[in-house]
Amino acid sequence: MKFEDFWYIVALSKQLKSNTVLQRTVLDEWLVIFRGDDGKPVALRDRCIHRNSRLSQGKVCQGKIQCPYHGWIYDKTGKVIAVPSEGENFQVTQARRALQYDTREQDGYIYVRLAQYPTEEFEPFQMPFYQQPAWETVRVINRFRNNVTNCVENFIDIPHTASVHPGVFRTPRQQKLEMTVERRNGCVFAQYRNETTNLGWFTRFLNSKGYEIRHTDSFHMPNITSVEYDMKPHRRLFITSQSVPETEDSTLVYTDVTFNYGIWNKLARLFVHWTAQYIIHQDVKALGIQWEAIAKYGSHFANTPADTIHIFVESIRNKIAVGEDPRTLPDKSVDLKFWV
Ligand code: FES
Numbered sequence: 001m002k003f004e005d006f007w008y009i010v011a012l013s014k015q016l017k018s019n020t021v022l023q024r025t026v027l028d029e030w031l032v033i034f035r036g037d038d039g040k041p042v043a044l045r046d047r048c049i050h051r052n053s054r055l056s057q058g059k060v061c062q063g064k065i066q067c068p069y070h071g072w073i074y075d076k077t078g079k080v081i082a083v084p085s086e087g088e089n090f091q092v093t094q095a096r097r098a099l100q101y102d103t104r105e106q107d108g109y110i111y112v113r114l115a116q117y118p119t120e121e122f123e124p125f126q127m128p129f130y131q132q133p134a135w136e137t138v139r140v141i142n143r144f145r146n147n148v149t150n151c152v153e154n155f156i157d158i159p160h161t162a163s164v165h166p167g168v169f170r171t172p173r174q175q176k177l178e179m180t181v182e183r184r185n186g187c188v189f190a191q192y193r194n195e196t197t198n199l200g201w202f203t204r205f206l207n208s209k210g211y212e213i214r215h216t217d218s219f220h221m222p223n224i225t226s227v228e229y230d231m232k233p234h235r236r237l238f239i240t241s242q243s244v245p246e247t248e249d250s251t252l253v254y255t256d257v258t259f260n261y262g263i264w265n266k267l268a269r270l271f272v273h274w275t276a277q278y279i280i281h282q283d284v285k286a287l288g289i290q291w292e293a294i295a296k297y298g299s300h301f302a303n304t305p306a307d308t309i310h311i312f313v314e315s316i317r318n319k320i321a322v323g324e325d326p327r328t329l330p331d332k333s334v335d336l337k338f339w340v
């Protein structure tokens with residue numbers, strides 16, 4: 001198993017119009033993204049096979065892309081279908097083609113898979129309740145200067161919330177939380193108990209009656225986290241993040257906040273968008289600082305029981321990094337307490 005076997009978001013569906021050309025980087029691979037003549041997304045290596053110009057600087061016309069340098073034209077399969085300098089001598093040959101990657105379009109996202117021969121047919125992650133009746137989704141995109149592992153760990157790390165997001169998300173109170181962390185089948189699940197009102201200014205709005213909050217966090221290999229708050233009745237909130245590896249120190253994170261707040265749904269959109277972006281900017285800053293020290297001193301960490309979730313995430317990602325299947329790791333479940 002390799003990281004290239006999985007699907008990574010490269011754009012929102014609505015960002016890719018019929019004449020749009022997007023330049024992207026996934027796992028250090030340069031990509032040009034556009035729509036073919038059938039409207040389906042196309043991903044090619046962003047390099048013209050002629051003399052190495054970048055196709056992403058060219059134009060797309062009727063689902064074909066033209067290199068900006070000498071005007072070679074590529075179709076949606078990456079095949080060269082016109083070479084202006086060859087005039088009427090031009091012939092299509094199988095040998096002349098740019099590297100092409102599989103794409104998918106699902107839940108308003110465009111995905112690319114880099115493996116030409118994946119070890120297994122994975123599916124893109126299903127975004128919970130996307131565009132289902134009674135549910136609203138707010139979508140934000142942020143670039144982190146850090147790697148995927150540290151990003152996903154941050155998104156399901158509770159202890160940092162009191163210090164990085166004081167007041168917004170949580171206030172330091174030394175409240176005892178109980179947690180069960182489980183690693184199973186390439187996923188990590190964390191269930192929290194004893195959480196009631198300590199969720200900053202969210203609380204007044206979301207949980208004015210002070211119901212017990214059911215809070216579950218999960219990680220799904222290789223790059224997805226989901227945070228779920230269940231505040232009965234009819235108040236559920238999912239924060240799903242897909243962390244796309246651009247390079248070793250750059251991660252582009254697509255975050256969906258999906259909620260059902262009943263009659264407040266539409267009104268809540270602005271508020272949720274503003275709050276999500278505010279919180280994520282604080283994390284972008286915190287992870288940028290972390291990366292400065294990691295770049296200099298490496299990733300040797302001093303863990304505490306509350307970091308069990310991170311240790312499980314790392315065990316899964318490290319397996320994939322060495323080409324192995326993390327689903328072969330033994331199932332583990334740990335109960336622990338921490339204070340926040
Ligand atoms: S480099 Fe692309 S056509 Fe020459």
Ligand SMILES: [Fe+2]
Binds near residue numbers: 161164279283
């Ligand atoms: Fe955070």
